[in-house]
Amino acid sequence: MASLTIRKLDDAIRDELRLRAARNGRSVEDEVRTILREASQPGGLPARHPDVLTDAAPRSRPEAATGQLRVTLIIGGGIAAYKALDLIRRLKERGSHVRVVLTRAATQFVTPLAASALANERCFTDLFDPQSEFDAGHIRLARECDLIVVAPATADLMAKMAGGHADDLATAILLAANRPILLAPAMNPLMWNNAATRRNVAQLKHDGVMMIGPNAGEMAEANEAGTGRMAEPTEIAIAAMALLRPPQPQTLAGKRVLITAGPTHEPIDPVRYIANRSSGKQGFAIAAAAAAAGAEVILVSGPVELKDPPGVVVKRVESARDMLAAVEAALPVDIAIFAAAVADWRVVSEGAQKLKKTGAALPPLVLTENPDILATISKRAGNRPPLVIGFAAETEHLIDNARAKIVRKGCDWIVANDVSPATGIMGGDSNTVHLLTRHGNEIAVDSWPPMGKDGVASALIKRVAEHFEKANS
Numbered sequence: 518m519a520s521l522t523i524r525k526l527d528d529a530i531r532d533e534l535r536l537r538a539a540r541n542g543r544s545v546e547d548e549v550r551t552i553l554r555e556a557s558q559p560g561g562l563p564a565r566h567p568d569v570l571t572d573a574a575p576r577s578r579p580e581a582a583t584g585q586l587r588v589t590l591i592i593g594g595g596i597a598a599y600k601a602l603d604l605i606r607r608l609k610e611r612g613s614h615v616r617v618v619l620t621r622a623a624t625q626f627v628t629p630l631a632a633s634a635l636a637n638e639r640c641f642t643d644l645f646d647p648q649s650e651f652d653a654g655h656i657r658l659a660r661e662c663d664l665i666v667v668a669p670a671t672a673d674l675m676a677k678m679a680g681g682h683a684d685d686l687a688t689a690i691l692l693a694a695n696r697p698i699l700l701a702p703a704m705n706p707l708m709w710n711n712a713a714t715r716r717n718v719a720q721l722k723h724d725g726v727m728m729i730g731p732n733a734g735e736m737a738e739a740n741e742a743g744t745g746r747m748a749e750p751t752e753i754a755i756a757a758m759a760l761l762r763p764p765q766p767q768t769l770a771g772k773r774v775l776i777t778a779g780p781t782h783e784p785i786d787p788v789r790y791i792a793n794r795s796s797g798k799q800g801f802a803i804a805a806a807a808a809a810a811g812a813e814v815i816l817v818s819g820p821v822e823l824k825d826p827p828g829v830v831v832k833r834v835e836s837a838r839d840m841l842a843a844v845e846a847a848l849p850v851d852i853a854i855f856a857a858a859v860a861d862w863r864v865v866s867e868g869a870q871k872l873k874k875t876g877a878a879l880p881p882l883v884l885t886e887n888p889d890i891l892a893t894i895s896k897r898a899g900n901r902p903p904l905v906i907g908f909a910a911e912t913e914h915l916i917d918n919a920r921a922k923i924v925r926k927g928c929d930w931i932v933a934n935d936v937s938p939a940t941g942i943m944g945g946d947s948n949t950v951h952l953l954t955r956h957g958n959e960i961a962v963d964s965w966p967p968m969g970k971d972g973v974a975s976a977l978i979k980r981v982a983e984h985f986e987k988a989n990s
């Protein structure tokens with residue numbers, strides 16, 4: 518068989534070939550042979566082979582499958598490497614998946630074990646480690662992410678990048694990357710100001726590489742100060758997220774939004790309570806979407822396992838009565854969205870001590886109704902929010918029940934969803950909803966396709982913004 522040449526292929530196809538070869542643990546030539554062999558089989562190649570015949574545009578973002586943004590973090594070998602461990606946490610707390618690569622020099626400052634523990638997965642160090650190349654490979658590490666962050670970016674690493682070197686895993690990734698790259702340079706001020714570094718910085722910027730810092734301040738070396746300190750982990754994480762999620766239109770700027778989320782816990786005695794299965798995910802997603810649209814957001818949440826969304830003031834409460842008090846304390850607001858699954862009942866008299874099995878009669882659990890927060894706020898005489906939105910979680914006659922609820926509760930809109938166990942909505946990540954909006958005596962129903970709870974949140978916030986825009990025009 519004549520020897521294979523891939524030099525004349527266009528760059529995009531060659532890149533994809535290399536990517537596919539790395540994935541399959543073959544040489545590029547072997548990969549081409551495999552493709553040709555497949556093509557010669559009956560049926561041949563599919564019209565558009567997903568791994569090879571793609572165009573030059575970046576492949577679909579890996580986050581699309583999981584909804585999670587991915588950062589490949591390359592830690593360079595400088596004293597600031599210890600701060601890169603904190604950066605892993607700062608990126609993760611902003612919802613990003615982080616895959617860590619350490620240069621050989623970096624392992625002198627931080628251990629792969631520490632980096633792996635913080636990233637929650639093994640980190641990568643060696644270009645010629647058969648395991649790394651088998652299950653990830655430098656090409657995959659370069660491409661299976663939305664952004665590559667280098668922190669600290671040392672003078673040496675930047676020089677190698679500027680010169681196109683690829684003699685270790687980090688530089689091979691950087692050379693093979695077709696994703697945005699953010700560098701956080703860190704070095705001694707004399708190194709930063711050296712003519713060679715200046716040239717390299719200019720070259721890298723010209724090549725489209727982005728940088729954050731370095732900052733001015735004290736150096737690790739005694740009595741030295743100047744420009745060369747690595748940007749703080751939070752600054753780098755914010756810059757990374759801004760690149761990953763370009764700023765959204767601030768459609769709710771100047772608006773104050775109140776949201777309730779999660780279940781409530783209604784105490785029976787000091788150790789027992791009545792609760793429900795609400796995870797709080799939908800309410801938290803709405804709070805995050807409202808904050809991202811520029812609103813001032815107060816989130817009143819029952820007990821849930823979720824972290825505070827960025828830029829949101831979170832008040833954590835236990836019972837329905839606590840929730841009502843926190844909601845009333847937050848007024849006045851422009852928009853109130855009641856996504857909490859408030860317990861309908863509580864016990865009349867909470868036991869001061871843990872109730873005991875007596876062997877005789879069962880303890881009497883006399884229930885009384887909780888305040889209806891949505892109805893109370895919707896029917897308020899003073900400080901009623903101009904737009905009040907409730908949720909209706911139903912297991913049957915969804916739309917009819919939601920229509921009745923919008924009238925009974927006195928709210929303006931209802932987001933109705935079917936929470937029958939088969940739907941997996943309770944505690945799950947996706948939701949199929951119908952938006953009911955009241956216009957005088959008319960109620961319009963808008964059925965949305967199934968989407969993630971983040972998608973429902975964005976769509977709802979978009980509708981809210983449109984509503985206010987229309988009201989103002």
Ligand code: C5P
Nearest residue numbers: 855856857859887888889890891907908
């Ligand atoms: O009556 P139901 O619980 O189905 O109504 C659901 C809507 O009412 C949700 O928006 C929920 O947050 C709100 N609600 C409330 N206070 C209650 C019960 C429900 O705010 N005690």
